[in-house]
Amino acid sequence: MIDESLHLPVESAELFVRVCGNEQRPLILYLHGGPGGFSTLQHHRYRNVLEPDYLIAYLDQRGCGQSSAIDGTDQLTMTQYLRDLQLVVQQLLDRYAKPGLNLMGDSWGASYGFLYVLKHPSQVVTLISNGGVADAPYGYRNLIEKEKELARGLLTETRNEKEIAEYRRMITALERIERSSFDDFYAATRLIKRTIPRQLNFNPYRVNSHGGPPSEEVLADAGVDLETAKGFFTKGRVVNEAFRTDPAFNNLNMVNRLADIAIPVLVIQGDGDYSIGIDQARIIFAGLTERHPGNKELAIVPNAGHDTADENPEVVFPLLRGFLERYNL
Numbered sequence: 518m519i520d521e522s523l524h525l526p527v528e529s530a531e532l533f534v535r536v537c538g539n540e541q542r543p544l545i546l547y548l549h550g551g552p553g554g555f556s557t558l559q560h561h562r563y564r565n566v567l568e569p570d571y572l573i574a575y576l577d578q579r580g581c582g583q584s585s586a587i588d589g590t591d592q593l594t595m596t597q598y599l600r601d602l603q604l605v606v607q608q609l610l611d612r613y614a615k616p617g618l619n620l621m622g623d624s625w626g627a628s629y630g631f632l633y634v635l636k637h638p639s640q641v642v643t644l645i646s647n648g649g650v651a652d653a654p655y656g657y658r659n660l661i662e663k664e665k666e667l668a669r670g671l672l673t674e675t676r677n678e679k680e681i682a683e684y685r686r687m688i689t690a691l692e693r694i695e696r697s698s699f700d701d702f703y704a705a706t707r708l709i710k711r712t713i714p715r716q717l718n719f720n721p722y723r724v725n726s727h728g729g730p731p732s733e734e735v736l737a738d739a740g741v742d743l744e745t746a747k748g749f750f751t752k753g754r755v756v757n758e759a760f761r762t763d764p765a766f767n768n769l770n771m772v773n774r775l776a777d778i779a780i781p782v783l784v785i786q787g788d789g790d791y792s793i794g795i796d797q798a799r800i801i802f803a804g805l806t807e808r809h810p811g812n813k814e815l816a817i818v819p820n821a822g823h824d825t826a827d828e829n830p831e832v833v834f835p836l837l838r839g840f841l842e843r844y845n846l
Contacts, residue, residue, distance in 0.1 A: 518568070524585075525608050527601045529592065533583035534605065535560060535575045536613075538568035543642070543845040544615045545573045546606065550624030550648070552593075552760040553753030555582025557746070558731055561738040562826060566834045571619075571841065574609055578629075580756045582749050593759035595632065595766060602633050606640055619841060621645040624793070624823065631771060634778055643844045644778070645837065647785040648793060648823045651801045653769045654699055656794035660709055660721055661691045663791050667717045687713055699768055703761035710792060721791035723822040775804030781812035783840040787821030787828065814840060 519540050524531040537560055545567065549556045556575035563573060579601050580587040587593065610618065619642050622630040627649025634641050650656055665688055672684040691713070694705045714721055736742060741749075760766045782805055786798030794800075802815040816836050821828040 519572070523612075525605055527579070527604045528597070530579055530587065530601075531585045532579065532601060532605060533577040534609070536572065536609075537564065537575070538572040539570060540572055540613065542571050543841075544609065544613055544618040545571050545621050545841075546609065546618050547573055547575045548620060548622035548626030548629050549576070549578065549581070550622075550626050551581065551753055551757055552578070552598075552625050552766075553581060553755070553757035554578075554625070555749045555753065557582055557739040557741060557749065558735055561735045564738075567837065567841070570838075571845075572613060574618075576605060578756075581753055586752070587755070590755065590759040593756055594763060595760075595769075598629065599632060599636060602629070603637060606633075606637070610640070617642045619643045619645070619845065621837075622647065622649060623826075624648045625650070628769065631775070631778070634780065635771065635774055638778070638780060641780055643781045643783070643841065645783045645785070645840065646798075646801065647825060647833075648787070648790060649784070649801065650793050650797055651770070651772050651775060651804065652794070652797065653767060655770075655800065656792075656797055657699060657702075657709065658695060659794035659796070660791050661695045663721075663795075664709065664713055664717060664719070665691050667719055671717070683716070687716065698764070700764040701762050702767040703758045706761055720822070723824070723828065724787065724789035724820055725822075725828055772800060772804040775801060776807035776809070778805060779809045781814075781840070781844045783814045783816065783836065785816045785818060785825055785833065785836065787818050787823060787825045789821060790823045790825075792823045812844070 520537045523534045523536060525534055547556055547559055555577050559575055567573060577584040579598060580593055617640055620630040627646035630644050631651060634644055668684045668687045672681060675681060694709060710721060731746060784798045784802050798815060805813045818825040818829050818832050826833045
């Protein structure tokens with residue numbers, strides 16, 4: 518078993534990767550969400566679940582987590598991220614003498630994985646998409662429709678004039694966003710995924726209540742303290758804003774290209790995940806199975822939102838292990 522930290526060179530930056538697990542077994546590259554997240558805390562989640570049987574590389578993407586700071590935001594694009602990932606993949610394959618690797622992505626990380634497989638299919642053995650997005654505009658519109666439905670329901674229940682005015686303003690704002698081009702979407706994203714849900718007592722990301730900040734055990738395992746972890750979130754907001762003001766990212770729709778993916782893919786989504794659109798996984802699966810149906814799997818996880826492994830690990834961990842075992846002999 519190994520546990521080592523790498524700083525891999527890419528164009529004008531170094532990316533942090535923590536590599537843990539069984540060096541003799543197949544390689545998994547974990548891709549975190551966001552954009553702007555970090556992978557530091559994921560080792561605690563998978564160390565006893567996957568690392569005994571796999572070697573896992575936990576990557577902090579450009580500008581994120583323990584990767585080097587960025588100078589400006591012009592390189593925070595999907596195009597640059599794909600160039601970064603190609604360099605990271607090649608360095609990992611060379612360092613650990615592997616013929617290929619498995620990609621496992623959460624949220625944006627899964628979308629990142631799909632984009633990479635479409636560009637470099639020969640290097641990837643399998644892809645796991647947990648809460649990934651292939652049709653971003655569908656996700657926005659589905660969430661907006663849900664929030665309008667909730668606001669209209671509350672509107673019919675109240676006689677308070679202040680509340681009536683507030684719900685009407687909310688519906689008007691949602692309809693305005695719905696009619697927009699989604700080109701510059703940072704402020705709108707925060708509105709429909711954070712502000713309005715709080716006003717509606719609705720969490721599009723979770724079915725169960727949030728567990729709070731990382732525990733001391735998780736932080737110790739990651740080798741960081743709480744203030745450092747908070748700094749990663751601050752750093753990530755810069756990345757997220759850069760992506761959310763990019764029309765290409767906000768309007769990402771690769772559904773019609775998914776049929777080109779011939780490798781095995783596991784698509785996972787929580788049954789209560791409105792953050793990406795409640796049927797996003799089914800849309801992805803339909804696209805994937807158009808030409809290569811035999812090695813594609815779909816799992817809708819009960820009683821879970823966006824982070825299925827956190828809310829229902831009893832279902833998700835066996836799914837991951839079973840899928841990886843089937844295609845990594």
